[in-house]
Amino acid sequence: MTTSPGPVPAGAEPVADAAVAAARPVSLSPSRASDFMQCPLLYRFRVIDRLPEKPSAAATRGTLVHAVLERLFDHPAEERTVPRAKSLVPGQWDRLLESKPELAELFAEDADGERLAGWLSEAEALVERWFTLEDPTRLEPVEREFFVEAELESGLRLRGIIDRVDVAPTGEVRIVDYKTGKAPRPEYAEGALFQMKFYALVVWRLKGVVPRRLQLVYLGSGEVLTYDPAMGDLERVERKLHALWEAIREATETGEWRPRPTKLCGWCDHQSVCPEFGGTPPAYPLMITPRGGEGGAPAGES
Structure with a gap:
């Protein structure tokens, strides 16, 4: 399985060989921390191997709704109404498509536009529901x-x-x-x-x-x-993140990323290269350091 080099994801730095679309973790975000806790091998596929994933209609709808709610606050308080918010949906979808043309794949077989129309209506319904939970006319986000x-x-x-x-x-x-x-x-x-x-x-x-x-x-x-x-809560989170980062560093250095099967595996894009589904992961693209030893070579090249 091959991938073409692309932008380096947040929390990673490129390896020396530019021909390999691989990255070494340098920081931690909530999403990637959750990935590692869910399945270390999933973290590797996303952060180090940077394997491509198909666009998701649900995730893309979430991105669209977030964009609409963000843009609504560009308007004066008195104009932050349900009709105004819903009117932002088509334009924000166009902007999203412009920045990520691959999202058009979601509706590639929707010749009459019926699926797209229904999907946009679902986004509008989510935006409208927000008004039952918060009053944007009384909010001025910093x-x-x-x-x-x-x-x-x-x-x-x-x-x-x-x-x-x-x-x-x-x-x-x-x-x-x-x-x-x-x-x-x-x-x-x-x-x-x-x-x-x-x-x-x-x-x-x-x-x-x-x-x-x-x-x-x-x-x-x-x-x-x-x-x-409370401060104690955040101190405990900090300790947890340090322990998590040490585990990530060790896995990065040794190349030992274990799959952790759960019911969430059914939604994973990487079943074809996952041992739990009979697949074989790509050759590990980073230098490895065997336990108790020094140096090493990318897995599969020693």
């Missing part, structure tokens, strides 16, 4: 689609993009994230909050302020999940 990056004392670099940051007149900070799916059951809420605690940690290390509230807005089910973190 940041939208806010890129944050902080380096911890250990040297671990954390980065991510926060959907929205609100700051109260008293200075209290609220971090908000939109989700186009349904809210998790209570027993899975902690996993859902991991991303938000990650962002809170980065903001704390950057600004010296612990966010007052973390808020997940689930447009799929019309629910809002909130959590008020």
Whole structure:
């Protein structure tokens, strides 16, 4: 299986051989941390091998809805209405297509445009539901689609993009994230909050302020999940991320990335190269350091 070199993903740096589309991790984001916790081999495929993945209609719809909600705040408060928000959907879809032409594959066999129309209507419905959960006429975000990056004392670099940051007149900070799916059951809420605690940690290390509230807005089910973190929470997250990063570093150096089969495997694009499905991963493209030894060569070349 071959891939062509492309832009280096966040959290990775290119290897010396430009002919190999591989990268060595240099930072950690919530998404990639979740990938590693879900399945180390999936992390390798996405960050190091940078294997291509097919566009997803659900994920793309989420990107579209996020863009609409971000752009709505460009308008004066009194113009932030349901009709105005829904009117932004077609234009934002056109912009998304312009920046990522490959998304047209999602509707390649939709000659009459019926599937696309239905998909856009679903996006509009999610946007409309947001108005039942928050009142945009009373919100003035300090940041939208806010890129944050902080380096911890250990040297671990954390980065991510926060959907929205609100700051109260008293200075209290609220971090908000939109989700186009349904809210998790209570027993899975902690996993859902991991991303938000990650962002809170980065903001704390950057600004010296612990966010007052973390808020997940689930447009799929019309629910809002909130959590008020304490400094101890963020310190525990920091320790967890350090342990996670050490595991990633060890796997990167040894080339030992183990698959972790779960029910989520059914949605994975990489079954053809996964041992759990009878596949063989590509030759490991980075230099490896055998345990107890020195140096090494890319796996499959020694």
